[in-house]
Amino acid sequence: xxxxxxxxxxxxxxLIAFIGLTIRVYSSRQKPRFDEAAQLPFADEEAHRxxxxxxxxxxxxxxxxxxxxxxxxx
Numbered sequence: 388x389x390x391x392x393x394x395x396x397x398x399x400x401x402l403i404a405f406i407g408l409t410i411r412v413y414s415s416r417q418k419p420r421f422d423e424a425a426q427l428p429f430a431d432e433e434a435h436r437x438x439x440x441x442x443x444x445x446x447x448x449x450x451x452x453x454x455x456x457x458x459x460x461x
Contacts, residue, residue, distance in 0.1 A: 411417065
């Protein structure tokens, strides 16, 4: 078995793997799973907005409390 036979078998193996993965990806059974995965970035966006709103509200309360504390000292 020389190096060219090994290269040929490796190429054949990779070609079979590529064809198998391509068939799996474009299979109609996978469509619902891929559709759900495609929506994940948008689902996280709403959670991010809520977290940011809570953070801003907490910072506003802290700033308001610090301002009131400074006014009492003056």
